[in-house]
Amino acid sequence: MAQNQGWGPYGDPGWGGGWAPPPPPPQPGVIPLRPLTVGEMLGGAMASIGRYKSAVFGIPLVVFGLYSVVVGVAVVVALAGVSDAVPGFLDAVDEPGSSEPPWEELQPFVVAFFSVLAVLMIGYVLAVATVQAAMLAVLQNAVVGRPATFGSVWRQALPRVPALIGTTLLSGLIAMVPTLLALVAFSVIIIGTSVAAASGDGDDGTAASVFLVVGVLGALITVVPAVWLYVKFILAPAAVVFEKQGPIAALRRSSQLVHGRWWPIAGISVLVALIAGVIAGVVQQVLGMLGFIPLITAASDLGPEPRMADVISMLSVYLVIVLLAQMAGYVIQSTFPPLVNGLLYVDQRIRKENLAVALAESAATPPPPAY
Structure with a gap:
């Protein structure tokens, strides 16, 4: 009778037919090349931060x-632009019998406010997208150990x-429809609660209660699609950087x-957002x-009649510290x-696609020289 040769390529073909466990999966970078656990994802992210400090902290x-700096310059320019309009605005406010300043006096302040707001929003979108692309580029190297x-x-x-x-704007527009409907439903809840509190018992109170129940159900119905869409497209940024996809293709890829x-992706995403939010806070x-x-x-040294220059200097130091704290939160x-x-x-x-094989081959292949 033939000798028992074991149970497979990792079996012991020797005497007794013993069995040896398969070798561990390759790990050229921060994660093993196999399906990951939550702990391995969190550990891989922390390992990427530790190995690529200059990029992870420097770029943000x-x-x-x-x-x-850009926002600060925009604020200074806006304040300089409305400085000449301040006396006229104050005179219009102090004028007897005037309930509100005329539009001619308000216009410079409205224009300045929305100009700064536009710089604030556009700059923030650019900054977040740049940092997100950089972190995904770091991860692309970290996974294969380059x-x-x-x-x-x-x-x-x-x-x-x-x-x-x-990709961010497109996914936001898609999720905006149920989000707006949810806001309408929440408004219905607030109005219904106010009416119910003011009506008391009777037919008006019953109608207000029905109004409130309809608002709650409407909010639940509209919030669910918004959350579902958010998770459905959450992997689109990675598809943009890793696969060099366009916005529409990246959203389709994330959905696939x-x-x-x-549910697992939603749970991990919520956990990570909570961790980052708590640490940043x-x-x-x-x-x-x-x-x-x-x-x-500094306030204790100002005396009973402080000079304006000293007050401004004191507040400037505090604002710088607050700005640094805000920036630290952004980075985290x-x-x-x-x-x-x-x-x-x-x-x-x-x-789903056995990417581990391609990653192992990529890790074994030296990168092309940089020119």
Whole structure:
């Protein structure tokens, strides 16, 4: 009788037919090349931060620093533009019998406000998209264990920023319809609650209660599609950077990868957002409290009749500390979640498309020389 040769390629063909466990999956970078657990995703994101510090921290600091400078310049320009209109505005307010200033007096302030608001929103969208593209570029190198510097990540990420902005805006427009309906439903709840409180018992109270119930049901019905769409498209930014997809193709790609795995992806995304939000909030609170120390010390030295220059100097120091705290929050919330969401994308492709083989081959192939 033939000798028992074991149970497969990893069996012991020797005497006794013993069995040895298969070898562990390859891990050229921050994650093993197999379906990932939640802990491995969080650990892979933290390992990426640790290995690529210059890019992970340097790019967000530069981007949000420039964003803060641009916003500050916009505010200064807006204040300079309305400085000549302030006396006329104050005279119009103080004029006897005037209930509100005329439009001619309000127009410069309205224009200045919306100009600053436009700079604020456009700059924030650009900054967030740039940092998100950079974090995904970092992860693309981290998964296969390749080195990446500030400059290489910047060159890799910058061309994908327009497509990433388009993807964000397109997914936002798609999710806006149920979101607006949800806002309408919440407004119905508020109105219904107010009417119910004012009506008391009787027919009016019954009608108000029905009105309130309809608003609650409407809010639930409209919130669910908005959340579903948000998770459905959450992997689209990774498709933009990893696969160089356009906005529409990236949304379609994300929908394919999320299909059948909506609940796990939703749960991990919420967990990561909570972790980043809590850490950012704690850092901002600590820095904000530390900012009060020089403020209180300086306030005690001002005396009973402080000079305006001293007051402005004192407040400027505090505002700088608050700005640094805000920037620290931006950095935390714009780095950790994109890294984990990128690993969610890698995990789904490993599960559904056997991406592990291609990643192992890519890790074994040296990168092309940079010119």
